[in-house]
Amino acid sequence: MKTTALLLLAALATAACDSKTATTGEAATASKTVEVTTETSTTDPGTAGTSGTAATATDEANAAPAPDPSSIPATKTGDATAILARPQVPILCYHQIRDWTGRDSKNAKDYIIPIAAFKAQMKMLADSGYHTVLPDQLFAYLTTGAKLPSKPVMLTFDDTDLDQFTIARPELEKYGYKAVYFVMTVSLGRPHYMTKPMVKQLSDEGNIIGSHTWDHHNVKKYQGQDWVTQIDKPTKTLEDITGKKIKYFAYPFGLWNTQAFPELKKRGFVAAFSLAEKRDQTDPLFTIRRIIASGYWSPKTLRNNIVQSF
Helix, strand or coil, rough: CCCHHHHHHHHHHHHHHHHHHCCCCCCCCCCCCCCCCCCCCCCCCHHCCCCCCCCCCCHHHCCCCCCCHHHCCCCCCCCCCHHHHHHCCCEEEEECCCCCCCCCCHHHHHHHHHHHHHHHHHHHHHHHHCCCHHHHHHHHHHCCCCCCCCCCEEEEECCCCCHHHHHHHHHHHHHHCCCEEEECCCCCCCCCCCCCCHHHHHHHHEEEEEEECCCCCCCCHCCCCHHHHHHHHHHHHHHHHHCCCCEEEEEEECCCCCHHHHHHHHHHCCCCCCCCCCCCCCCHHHCCEEEECCCCCHHHHHHHHHHHHH
């Protein structure tokens, strides 16, 4: 087994350029930030900015529980034209949350958010009136047009780093925010990574646990037994930990191909998340776009990138 730390450094160092050359799909557009105002926000961004506290995310996001994806008809989930026509919801991807060291390369710093910067980014989202949504809500919105809170945003965390539990979790709790944690199971219990009880706690607290493979191998290279090693076994591990069905998947490096879609579907996944700038025109639910929240970004830069990217 390769050392996980070395594997991740290689993964993160190449992901930036790889994700920009991801496979076919729609042309990226700089459409306006999603303002799904079918519900009225109870947060006044002007007053929220004075304190940086509670953005009342849970008030709106939990007002109407999202239906289980299995209850949504196939005519809706398979309607790519309707799904692609709906404004995209901003989805942010985080990896490590720690201060930079002298060993961190220039490229690695894109994936390492200094602690103060991460806290400032979360405060900006709260002050600006953003409300976190979870995958079932996003799935219902994309497939049926179901209501979302005003200024929705999804927060996702890849690779199981311990700081996602020790630093991100309490920071999100300050604002009533929930997130999606895409877990790479090879890391569980290792130094500097989350333990199984931590993953269960995140799930029990209302966050969503998703699959991120066993050890971060590129999905585009899978053959035969790779699907068992990288998908089947890790999914079973996560379901045993959480006691819940694992329905959502994040591609390592953000890279995908259309051959992966039927393999993921027959294993019970209903959607998958990439890091690419394009969505597949036939199966957009399996190429849902995210952007990496760079360690170089100020809160203002993050806000501008949300607006420009989605």
